[in-house]
Amino acid sequence: MNQFYFHHEHSSELAGFPHISEIGIRKITNIQLDSLVTTTTTSIRIYYILDGKFEWSINDRCYVLYPGDLAIILPGQKFGGARGFMDIGTVCWLSLEVNQTDQHKKMIVGNWSGLSKTERLTISKILQLNNTSVLVRVKDAHTILQTIKDELSQQEVAYATRVNHLIDELLILIVRQSTYQMNLRRDFPQTFTKLEQTLREDLARQWTVEEMAALIGLGTTAFSEKVKNYTGFSPLNYLINIRISEAIKLLRRQEMSITTIALETGFYSSQHFSTTFKKLTGYTPIEFRKKT
Amino acid sequence: MTTLTRSNMECIITIELGTNAVRVFAFDLAGNVVASSKGSYPTFHSQPDYSEQDPEQIFITMLYVLKNLITEKLHPKKYDIRSICFLASMHSLLAIDKHGVPLGNLITWADNRGKREANDLKNSDFGKVIYNATGTPIHPMSPLVKIAWLKNHDPERFNKAYKFLSMKSYIVQQLTGEYVIDYSLASATGLLNIHTIAWESQSLDFAGITSERLPQLMSVFSSPGKLRKEFQTSLGLSPDTRIMIGSSDGCMATLGAGIWREDKATVTIEDSGAVRIVGKEVLKDEKQRFFNYLITNNCYVSGGPTNNGGVVFEWFAKQFGDFSVPFDTEQIIEGLIRDASNVSAGSNGLLYLPYLLGERAPLWNANARGSYFGINIKHERSHFIRATIEGILYEIYSIGKILQEHREINSLSVNGSFATIPFCTQLMADIFNKPVHTVANFSSAARGAFLLNAIDMGIYPNLEAAAGSTPFQETIQPRQQDHQVYARYFKIFEKLSVKLEEEFEEIANLQQGVE
Known part of the structure; x- marks a missing residue:
């Protein structure tokens, strides 16, 4: 594969793509000291190894990458060569600018994407939650990157749309692959326990079934069916279960206000909390608190 | 039969x-499941030997x-709920403060943190x-040991x-406000004297508590x-609905299996398993290999538990099954059984020792580990599948075998x-070389x-009559x-175990990172 390098500031090929800051293939034939010192990235960076062996530090963890492996570095993560330089070999990469939505370090890809806003948010959340920096044996990623390059160079009719579609496809591939890699999809109870932990760590979030299913690497229908079979509850009812159990503990500690507890455990309002709580336990949160 | 017709909507x-x-x-009231x-x-394992659950979530x-169940399945069909009866898994422990608030999580039977205290x-x-005095084997599972650990x-x-x-x-305290425990579940705590049916003072001394706690x-x-x-x-129940304290899952699985004669044994295998017999006397065993749990006065369920039941075969399925459809363990298991x-x-x-989780009866050795033995060049995947199942059942048989040193078992x-x-x-x-009865396919417990509950309501006069009401579905002959083949291999199985x-201990130590 031939070397090339497009940069959004000086490559006319990228003129219509402000979200692509860089794309390229490089063959490294000799070691240059300090050619890859650790820096914090602001974009999504995707590296695919074509040849050689690369030792990198991503988010303070060391990885060894071989041909066919892919590294994904998210905004805010640290990335560099394990010894500060780029190893010998051939690597292909793509840097994508993202919008940081708020102070919670949430990121979302821009409107250039053909994905719906919910899908884009879900993909970002899953990537951040999975936190899988290296995917092994993802040959399809290479094909996609190669096609993006060809489209950019040849500029045939509708290439702009095609390029953006291909980037979407790459992101979908990466997010699915990272989930498969985390869950071998053999042991549902174990995978479900991991999901439950993730939910408990952020109960205030308005989890959707789609997000929960994506975390396990299943479609929503299969996911709901498995959860129902295994727990006896629909995913959302199971979530209410955890919310109420957590709320009971907080109520007993007598420290927080009912409204704070409601919001901390993911209810829309204290009203919503009280109704749900009473329906299930027979007590309003205030009555329950008095009881203990 | 008049009671049954009159109250068939109860x-x-x-x-x-x-x-x-x-x-x-x-x-x-006739014993048919209507809903x-x-x-x-979930169970949380915050550390290797820990096994905890959230009491509020339960x-x-x-x-x-x-x-x-009540609002969607019973009320629409106009069922009148006469009573609610509880049964629960054994050996769990939860400390609460004087307001009834849990101090930390519930510690389950599978928690092994009290290994040293137990040893x-x-x-x-x-x-x-x-x-x-208590009939409960000294083991980290025992609440006695757990309290001592705390x-x-x-x-x-x-x-x-x-x-x-x-x-x-x-749970019962949450529902009724009373702190109570039945003799049966209490007899699995290591704290109850099963002969006098009172808290055992020597256990209390060891645990460092008084019976008020x-x-x-x-x-x-x-x-x-x-x-x-x-x-x-909130549940839509009348104040007359009787709450009955009930028993433990193990004792109830025995009663529900249709067995109440001294020459019969019950084998339960879920994730873990047990072989149980009933009798009017406790089994005395020098090597402390059996439990003796109480149901009512002078009525004991005795036997031995194993850690390594269906969980071992599920482990095998997850590792070596063909998961083309994600998470489809049931279908994988079906396929494996067909191959076996x-x-x-x-x-x-090919012989298999199934001790993946250490073992309780009859070895009572937390360090025991699994092993395939006798592999030769002709063994294929299907041999490993079958050997795994045979190994799990040899282990069940090894419990049954020592029980037979005390009681004759005919089926x-x-x-x-x-x-x-x-x-x-x-x-x-x-x-076993014995006929095996199966009962209709729902929870025996x-x-x-x-x-x-039905005995309490006068539907059956006593435990024998109640147990006898469960019809056997099928009897499988040996x-x-x-x-003859199994008997020969079992001898090797037993000797290897x-x-x-010594080697179990050495490898367990290496696995736990002990020098």
């Missing part, structure tokens, strides 16, 4: 607080499932005295604890009192998801609780030829 609810899930059944529902809760899950006690003369390693929680409860006691004892037929008003309203049935008895000389009754796989049931008949004791 029902009894059983609530089984199991290891992974709560299962709620509604029975009509059922379940809800599961309570909420139980309420949720119960409420749905020290077991090897002392005092341990023998406590075992003989005293030694978590004095803050220990001192703050107003009472030490079981999971069921906590334990719930009040009552018979399995007793009621702790009425449901709190709030729950009567194409291999002849004895797996052409078995099986229940539990693994034991009732037809392939496994047949193998058990062959290995829930049926046991129904029967207990195949002589296969039995004992012979490897």
